Amino acid sequence: MNPQQPSLLQRDSQVIWHPFTQHKTTALPLPIVRGEGVYLFDERGNRYIDAISSWWTNLHGHAHPYLARKIHEQALQLEHVLFAGCTHEPAVSLAERVLRLLPGGFSRIFYSDNGSTSVEVAVKMAIQYHRNCGRTRRNRILALTHAYHGDTFGSMSVSGRSVFTEAFRDLLFEVHFIHLPELHEPDSFRLPEIDPEEVACLVYEPLVQGAGGMRMYQPAALSRLLAFCQANGILCIADEVMTGFGRTGKIFASEHVAEQPDLICLSKGLTGGSLPLAITACHSRVFEAFLSDDLHQTFFHGHSFTANPLACAAALASLDLLEDPACGQAIAALSARHQAFVQQLENSDFPRPVSHARSLGTILAFELHSDQKEYLDKVREETMEQALDWGVLLRPLGNTLYVLPPYCITGSQLDQVYEAILRILQRP
């Protein structure tokens, strides 16, 4: 660093507005200059284990040479072309490949850029699907309390009402929320307050609600809800933006459940965390409802960077790595280590009490004792700082601390993450 030049942090503080950040009170960001495997390196040469996969996107480690090479090769061939009226090899190959991987009868891939838009697209498809079929009364939507589906207006509307949506409450469209514990009742699911004939779709995060606090719930509960929806002509939209691509131990969380969704939303791990890209996949009956001589039945949705070839090439490369048996073994080993650590947390007493230690596949979470128990809990920033002192990047959701690392993390790197957590728990 040249002492004459303003530092990256000084320059950042003049021009950048960071996401989910209260600039008046939040600590300065980490000035990251490079990544390698699970590590991120800052300007001062400190290195941190990225134990949360950079907002759950990174599967195979940072600056992966194979992903970099495939993106570079694609950049020399075709960097971008509009996707209305044009097509290209990476988009078609990726669609073919994702359709082979998906459970159930998916047959069409619609591309967009991020998790929020993948949900936005799915909800719009579901509403217009019924409309195109002449069922204009079916325009109500079901979602789960504590859900998080993104930050655009549609995806906020289908998310649980929270501090994230507070400022926009009056502008969000109405959604009927199902309270998760209701799903755990042993009887089959009922919907007492609304007529199922008026419901277009259900949106849900299968088995783990991510930003809502890494809330895990049982496949049997979800199964009951999906069976109810399917029996009543309600389209089921699985938001696998976080859970997709191995996070829950299977390639998709929906594979843990007998009933399959009609639409599925993917992003984050799709490109191994390297470039923005999202998919909304649907069954042929949904696609076919948009085929018409009446142009009003067209799906009028698209983005400038729909199916960006660089991102598609990155996704194909990431799938090469994911489908290598070594990656499956790494996911299994990571899942087993998490389970053992959950046992350790349950069987120990710490000066800082913990509760609800849980894991599913590569996701581990627990609650730190706190009086506030909400996203704005100050426990969050304190814990982040403590973990950084031990060389680990964590970012709790309120008092929910979770670990969700890239699959390439080694046993000793994982030890370092657990050790950082144990040290945090030693401080009352």
Ligand code: PMP
């Ligand atoms: N759905 C789920 C389940 C998510 O976890 C997220 C992001 N945390 C989103 C949607 C929104 O994705 P993005 O931030 O890429 O818009």
